[in-house]
Amino acid sequence: MGLFRIGKDGHTAELLWGYNDGGRFTSELPAHLMSHITRLKVDPDNHVVMHCHPTNLLAMTYVHDLDEKKFTHTLWEFSTECIVVFPDGVNVLPWMLCGTNEIGEATAKKMETSRLVVWAAHGIYGAGKDLDETFGLIETAEKAAEVYMKCAAVPQVNTIKDSELKELADFFKVTPREGYLNL
Numbered sequence: 001m002g003l004f005r006i007g008k009d010g011h012t013a014e015l016l017w018g019y020n021d022g023g024r025f026t027s028e029l030p031a032h033l034m035s036h037i038t039r040l041k042v043d044p045d046n047h048v049v050m051h052c053h054p055t056n057l058l059a060m061t062y063v064h065d066l067d068e069k070k071f072t073h074t075l076w077e078f079s080t081e082c083i084v085v086f087p088d089g090v091n092v093l094p095w096m097l098c099g100t101n102e103i104g105e106a107t108a109k110k111m112e113t114s115r116l117v118v119w120a121a122h123g124i125y126g127a128g129k130d131l132d133e134t135f136g137l138i139e140t141a142e143k144a145a146e147v148y149m150k151c152a153a154v155p156q157v158n159t160i161k162d163s164e165l166k167e168l169a170d171f172f173k174v175t176p177r178e179g180y181l182n183l
């Protein structure tokens with residue numbers, strides 16, 4: 001583990017603590033730093049960018065259409081809290097080579113419109129105001145993905161209707177991503 005800060009010139013990093021046992025920073029540093037730049041422009045309180053490999057979200061990228069509207073709609077549909085916790089939905093990247101500037105740039109671009117960016121067959125990026133809130137954001141999407149994965153192979157007889165998702169959004173005073181509800 002380690003702690004560093006980007007120098008005032010924007011091109012160098014200053015090690016503040018750690019990495020003294022041969023450890024080094026994540027191979028996904030470009031995606032982290034570019035996502036920080038993007039999210040801070042959207043919301044100055046978004047101090048945290050977290051990357052992890054949640055099992056069910058990862059599984060979902062193998063069996064579900066990667067279209068962002070469809071992917072978001074399924075997550076909203078498979079747990080009542082989802083539309084309230086992430087009304088902007090999730091953005092999705094197709095499989096890309098990780099650890100590169102290209103995936104960093106693509107992730108940062110997706111971060112302009114959502115705090116969650118799914119990497120197909122790899123994992124997810126989440127952004128938020130602190131570690132607790134960001135972990136909770138990712139965990140909410142992961143739980144809906146788990147419910148979806150349990151239901152995907154059996155006939156579905158019930159759902160949360162779009163009119164009910166709208167009711168939720170109105171009650172909790174959040175604005176769902178434009179055009180994502182079919183009303």
Ligand SMILES: [Zn+2]
Pocket residue numbers: 028051052053098122123
């Ligand atoms: Zn990863």
